[in-house]
Amino acid sequence: MVRAAMESGELAQVAVDVTAEGTDKLFTYLVPRSLAGRLTPGQWVRVPFGGRRLVGLYVGPAERPPEGVALKEIAGLLPDIPPIPAPLVQLARWTADRYLSTFPAALRLLLPTEARRQEVRTLTITNYRLNVDDVEALVSELRRRAPRQAELLAYMARVGGEAERAQVLADLGESIAGPIRVALEKGWLTAGRVARRRDPFADEHVEPAPPPVLTPEQEQALASIRQELIAPPAFRQPVLVHGVTGSGKTELYLRAIALVREMGKNAICLVPEISLTPQMIQRFRARFGGDVAVLHSALSAGERFDEWQRIRRGEVSIVVGARSAVFAPFENVGLIIIDEEHEQSYKQEAPPPAYHAREVAAERARLEGALLVLGSATPALESFHLAQTGVYRLVSLGHRIDNRPLPPVTLVDMREELRAGNRSIFSRALVEALDQTLSAREQAILFLNRRGYNTFIMCRSCGGAIQCVHCAVALTYHLGDDHLACHYCGYTAPVPSVCPSCGSDKIRHLGAGTERVEQELQRLYPHVRVARMDVDTTRRKGAHAAILKRFADHEVDVLVGTQMITKGLDFPGVTLVGVVLADTSLNLPDFRAAERTFQLVTQVAGRAGRGDRPGRVIVQTYQPDHAALQAAAEHDYHRFFAEEIRFRQELDYPPFAHMIHLVISGEDEAAVAATAQNVHRVLAEGGFGGQILGPAPAPLAKLRGKYRYHLVLKGPDVRAMAAEVKACFAAARGKWRASRSVSLSVDVDPVSIL
Template structure:
């Protein structure tokens, strides 16, 4: 980054001996990816620390910025502006995190200010949330009994107030006093304050996401021989010198006890006086995981994820930064938790796509960021999954990661039996239901035995599309090139990409025909069909539509855990991590939803989903079984999933990836041009291609071409895919090519460019 002035002339005169500061300003407009030089005011001279958040004038506004360090001198011929002040409620960011932000910006072709935004809750950065303070009273009387006796019958409520304050220890929050003594005590409080019997003050109040939750401490279970061997491997890496530590990949079948290994590893790190971060991929996993962590470590656990309120997130962030906790559990953004002295980073279900940030930029992958943070801080990275990402398992096979295997479930419980049902045969037999005969029979037996079942379908809504039988057109979103989904509950069509809604048509909008047919099934229809077939069964649905409200994830899972629900229907949020001992049946209503996507990860994604959801069955004393419905029962990924055979799947898939030069044998950069005018998008995409060619990009350039989702949220989309073996060289060449032609490649200001390094999907 190059040093620049503080955006504007007319600042204060620079005196001899003045201090100058380099500040990364929180603005991501083109041309602002650099450090700006500001004058340090006398009031802050000698007080600034690198990593401190400041307010600075920028143009005609005041912006938030990060003080990076001192500048040796002021730019010549420029009138500098002064730093306006500190953000007092936000402590300095640890130096390794600032380094991590720089690395993230470089690795994912982002700006440094955009990467810095990852280090702070967005509401705090925008100064929309602060520490919550409340009124509190302190008793200021030497002899309370004497004063109470003196007040006697003359002022009984004042006497009652003073007696209460003495009974609660001499201090109480105003809200608690009013709750315990009634609103009418406000008058006596006023008198007591005037007479000096009470002293009012403001105290900080934590917005506790665990408020009201009871946690019963649980002792650690006895480890299986496999678990003990795995833990010994982790211990060896923890005590190794930082430069010689290998990341550990725990490849453990579902139910093999990976979480217990995480807890034991964290206990070891805490004994070393260091902190731990544990990432989970879904909010739905957080309640169960946090419960287990708090049962083991109590108040040492903080949580960071998107379901927290702004206040809760800010207060948890502050607890972490102040060192009040030693463990953080959270979603991908928790990889930037403001800990110092991190000794262990765990990524549970490390294969999950939700660890990849899509927008806003930088489009980072938490697994790669965690690896870099572990390197910077001398920490150990531990990855865990029953279905590791191909990239991770390839690194383990080539010796970069240390591979630890758990091939058996705890207590040697058997893996569930898996049956692939050919839905083409069901149609030939005259069964047009969304449930096969095998699944209905299994549901009959499960409910009769008073056991629980999970039904998985990775589509929400009632019908997945509405088709005109006359012209063959599906009803599409006006803003996206995708079919709209019918939702029965609200009786409307919805686009699951842009959230546009529309009434259900009675005639085809294209040809006017009344031959409209609802086709395809989503979770809403599965739920309705279950209620029709089993009117006495208690059914719950868990998808985006039923979990919008805060706490809804935890509420549904609590009902299921308490046996208040017999059958849980859901999308991918129910496929992993959930551990319910009474679930003996899992039904995959349609395994083909992800198999036919035009994406090179389609087979891997399908194998992972089916294997993970199958692993929810048979985790208790009773054996489990899985019914997988599909129109492609001979597909290699489904056959491998049916056998719980990751090695078979890996061997097949890795050959395909190597032949076509896909990850893990190449890195990719996905460039997407989008705009409201298709011609301008096409012209700009061609210009970007020419820019890369003329700039000497050394890898492959595929495209430009229309993206698989050619229109999204009202914008036309064309894309290019870049391939190469050295991601550092690739990103440097792309950055240099764009820098050399700053802005001139854009044929219209309305055309936007998004950059995704090592994309999880190229849709």
């Protein structure tokens, strides 16, 4: 067989799906005669590698075989998987280089995991077709001697001559299996296998909705987007839509997509995972019907595979999805939209590459000559800086639809509440506002970015908090299950009666989470209907949608939740938003803490007063004078940007510098510390030209049983930095590791350095 393949004269370059050291290269394989002349660049193949069979991507022909290597044959094509478009293969190569990853790791982003592992295939079902010229005569003849066969044939004629086996059995009963067998033997029916789409919307009906009349601001914004769409790609600018909450950004996206469809091109719309609510998806389906595919984590493996196939086969022209949808297998992309572009969830953390969908989208738009449109009420500082410096075209929507006012925001100083003797988690102002809202039969949202009942349990004798045995973080108390849980690794433990460190029984529950807020509400308002939305209450498929539907149907008066309630919710009945504690994100040891707090408070405040009745917002804090909170209270992004950009420039933080975050981790702390020092030496002696900060223990010094040390690299040119880091490590040839058990993770342009 090998000789036959060699006689065909074809050699193939294949990127193999393996990420071990030394495998970030193309491997040469023999092309078997069965595939000679049939391979297309971008095609997925199966290849022998070591003692295993792995998936690989055929990149193109190889000119000559490597010397001294016994070549192996490609085993075959991956079934049901069409070739990947060439621009996406280029995008994977760019992603690997930009984020210091391997090419095979980046290629994994182009194919659903289940398809790569062959865990899911196209679903086929048995289908019957009627094969009789004169059905009525045959049914009449069979009615006396074989009534069930007559019933079967009459049924097949009634449903149009074709039906799925499962439907026939459901309609006529399991006992019809015998008559089916006879009908097949006699040739009255033929059987075949047909593909069946696993439709995530099979049980949902959405009424078509005509587009609303645009406001003058929206008309002007759409005109700007239209100008960029028709401009030659070389002169086209990405568009940043800075629109206050409730200003109609989503309608702008829908209009832009309609323009692109008229041009015969495809559109990708990225939405943060927590904003991919049924509400959001229904808006797209109401406008574009079945021309919309959806990609997100709540889909089953089969649904995700079938949606991916619809996109690749060109059966739809619009994809709405979370971060990974930026790699949707479209050809002819004309528009990429990123809604809530500031969202941290657009950054991949693990597995590598740790890409940011915003940056990947910009590169894909460049490769395919598409327009990139970014939208947010609170743009990332990097994005707004690019707009201020003329790289992006800035489009502003400064008013809500129908000129509804932005809700007034009241900052409540919780230190004053304590001085007044109020030790409740609710301030007097918030309780008074709740009283008025509930009396008026209006709805409220209470936001706290901590789940659980208490945030930690502390010993009053030794001052220690009860920590996770695997992570250097305090365990959170959950009242419902009466246990302590780690929100990083999932470890659980019973609540101790004495301190594990000193044996004292002076244990005290401190802090509040969403579970505690829910219970306190039910204590204050026994007859009020409360729902909680956080990770704990939305684990089950469909739970997220069910809670939102109850709230939309006014079956819930107060919705309590974490940051998943801050995005994409449009409920006209909500007139009060309460931020139970704004300081949770403000006190994080991270240079983006102020930006994240401003964004969270502004976004959640935007849920109030979106209907006919005005809204209001109560923000509880121990730092009411903080600049980020003051700016959020005034809905003043420009004030916040001016303050924060000055701070970033003084300290040489993004957007004035790029960063690379290196984290060394392992179970042996001494080996981790030694490796961190070795990494510093490799970079310093290897010619890295940027600034090296560290090594030091990471803020989360222990996670999932592993100690963590980190270094932060800074410099003006991220591509140059990445190339230098790669060269330094290549020259060191793995000698930087103090132990084989120690691992290194690389995050280019991190959104967090915890």
